[in-house]
Amino acid sequence: MIVKHANPCGVAVGKDALEAYSKAFQTDPTSAFGGIIAFNRSVDGAAAQQVSKQFVEVLMAPDFTPEALDIFKAKANVRLMKIALPAGGATAWEQGRNAMDAKRVGSGLLLQTADNHELALADLKVVTKVQPTAEQLQDLLFAWKVAKYVKSNAIVFCANGMTMGVGAGQMSRLDSARIASIKAQHAGLSLAGTVVASDAFFPFRDGLDVVVDAGATCVIQPGGSMRDQEVIDAADERGVAMVFSGVRHFRH
Amino acid sequence: MNALISVSDKTGVVDFARALHALGIKLISTGGTARLLAEQGLPVTEVAQVTAFPEMLDGRVKTLHPKVHGGLLARRDVPEHMAALAAQGIDTIDLLVVNLYPFEATVAKAGCTLADAIENIDIGGPAMVRSAAKNWADVGVLTDASQYPAVLEELQANGKLSAKLRFGLSVAAFNRIAQYDGAISDYLSSVTFEEDKVSEAYVPARSLFPGQSNGQFIKVQDLRYGENAHQEAALYRDLYPAPGSLVTGVQLQGKELSYNNIADADAAWECVKGFDAPAA
Numbered sequence: 001m002i003v004k005h006a007n008p009c010g011v012a013v014g015k016d017a018l019e020a021y022s023k024a025f026q027t028d029p030t031s032a033f034g035g036i037i038a039f040n041r042s043v044d045g046a047a048a049q050q051v052s053k054q055f056v057e058v059l060m061a062p063d064f065t066p067e068a069l070d071i072f073k074a075k076a077n078v079r080l081m082k083i084a085l086p087a088g089g090a091t092a093w094e095q096g097r098n099a100m101d102a103k104r105v106g107s108g109l110l111l112q113t114a115d116n117h118e119l120a121l122a123d124l125k126v127v128t129k130v131q132p133t134a135e136q137l138q139d140l141l142f143a144w145k146v147a148k149y150v151k152s153n154a155i156v157f158c159a160n161g162m163t164m165g166v167g168a169g170q171m172s173r174l175d176s177a178r179i180a181s182i183k184a185q186h187a188g189l190s191l192a193g194t195v196v197a198s199d200a201f202f203p204f205r206d207g208l209d210v211v212v213d214a215g216a217t218c219v220i221q222p223g224g225s226m227r228d229q230e231v232i233d234a235a236d237e238r239g240v241a242m243v244f245s246g247v248r249h250f251r252h
Numbered sequence: 253m254n255a256l257i258s259v260s261d262k263t264g265v266v267d268f269a270r271a272l273h274a275l276g277i278k279l280i281s282t283g284g285t286a287r288l289l290a291e292q293g294l295p296v297t298e299v300a301q302v303t304a305f306p307e308m309l310d311g312r313v314k315t316l317h318p319k320v321h322g323g324l325l326a327r328r329d330v331p332e333h334m335a336a337l338a339a340q341g342i343d344t345i346d347l348l349v350v351n352l353y354p355f356e357a358t359v360a361k362a363g364c365t366l367a368d369a370i371e372n373i374d375i376g377g378p379a380m381v382r383s384a385a386k387n388w389a390d391v392g393v394l395t396d397a398s399q400y401p402a403v404l405e406e407l408q409a410n411g412k413l414s415a416k417l418r419f420g421l422s423v424a425a426f427n428r429i430a431q432y433d434g435a436i437s438d439y440l441s442s443v444t445f446e447e448d449k450v451s452e453a454y455v456p457a458r459s460l461f462p463g464q465s466n467g468q469f470i471k472v473q474d475l476r477y478g479e480n481a482h483q484e485a486a487l488y489r490d491l492y493p494a495p496g497s498l499v500t501g502v503q504l505q506g507k508e509l510s511y512n513n514i515a516d517a518d519a520a521w522e523c524v525k526g527f528d529a530p531a532a
Contacts (some may be wrong), residue, residue, distance in 0.1 A: 101478075105487075105499070106497035106499060106518050106522060107489055107493035107494045107499045107500065108488075108490065108497070108499035108514075109467070109469045109487075109488040111487075111488060112479060113478060115482075117480075160528030173510050181310060247480070247481075250479045250480050252515055
């Protein structure tokens with residue numbers, strides 16, 4: 001995952017660290033400049049070689065091979081951080097996460113339980129005539145996981161375990177969708193046949209139309225709008241699959 | 253019933269003590285508080301008389317005595333406890349009225365010396381407050397003048413305090429102690445200690461960021477949910493909110509504010525407040 005200003009500018013999964021990084025970088029090579037990069041696998045020589053071609057501020061991983069460390073010796077300014085992956089378990093603590101989240105407001109503090117919700121395949125509810133393929137379902141879950149870490153309003157296009165366009169932090173969901181689309185274009189990526197995640201519901205059909213116009217053929221969103229039926233009808237009319245997650249992931 | 257009164261902030265204490273006296277409650281007190289109550293014509297027993305041990309070390313040791321802490325900590329429902337008190341000639345203390353040396357105000361003054369700060373760390377007061385608050389089932393502990401009316405009301409109506417009030421007072425007491433210790437930790441861990449400068453007049457340099465950060469926040473309200481419906485949330489305020497800050501606002505109408513309402517309201521309020529011209 002490559003981050004700039006607290007938003008992902010590229011996330012991918014792959015068969016190894018090199019492939020995951022290479023795919024993530026393609027999402028937005030321009031913005032990746034000076035980014036913060038995290039791996040959930042040890043960084044080996046091949047991945048290090050590839051990463052060292054870009055300007056990177058911080059690089060995090062559970063471990064680095066001696067070859068990888070050698071490669072970064074030549075780049076002393078790169079901040080390398082080794083962080084052990086959590087052992088995992090039922091509690092936030094065991095997952096290495098905060099149980100509580102705090103935000104400062106004028107002479108006050110907003111405390112909330114952290115957004116540690118994990119969506120499972122069984123939680124998905126298909127609401128359209130067109131059903132998602134098994135591959136699309138995997139991409140939907142991937143896109144949803146990424147959207148959770150994108151500032152609202154979040155629109156995330158994905159394909160083959162890779163982000164294809166990320167629209168973040170806009171006051172209008174339509175603008176986030178448009179920006180995601182523009183960014184994909186700039187990166188030379190086609191959104192045709194992609195899946196797309198929206199961190200909150202589409203209040204009207206226009207949001208759905210924008211993502212389908214951009215090329216998405218499968219959509220994940222929380223549902224729960226007064227006009228859900230309008231949006232479902234629109235998806236059926238456009239011949240795309242849509243699933244409801246039942247959960248919203250606003251992040252500010 | 254015996255009440256021990258030892259307050260640094262004497263607001264309302266004379267009227268409160270007079271009302272206790274009128275209810276037949278025996279008054280025990282220390283130093284300045286005892287003198288004040290006696291001047292007002294109230295019969296008051298000096299704590300030194302109770303302990304049969306003179307106040308010493310410039311008042312650093314006066315209530316740190318088994319006759320005080322035994323009287324606060326004994327469980328009235330445990331016969332062995334009461335027998336132990338009787339054997340040692342210790343009377344129960346059933347009401348404790350204590351507020352602490354003004355540490356926070358002392359260190360807030362410009363030019364506060366380390367010696368002055370240290371001298372204003374109350375030891376006996378918090379010790380008694382903790383004893384009384386731990387034994388909330390038998391003792392009512394008052395740590396702020398704002399609590400006097402509710403306590404008097406129950407004493408006058410029922411001759412004793414309800415468990416609900418005693419427990420609430422105990423929680424308030426431990427909250428106050430946490431604030432007090434937090435302020436001490438904030439101050440001391442912000443001091444850049446320079447051994448060669450230590451003297452009575454030493455005013456230490458202090459870091460903006462203490463070695464330990466002790467946030468103290470008071471709950472304003474639970475919120476329906478957090479940023480999202482599956483998150484729980486609550487709004488807290490600073491101990492001392494700044495005038496004109498968001499949490500000092502008063503809602504005049506409408507549904508309860510949500511987490512996201514408050515977060516966005518903060519951005520909006522902070523922004524408009526920065527303009528001199530009419531702004532929205």
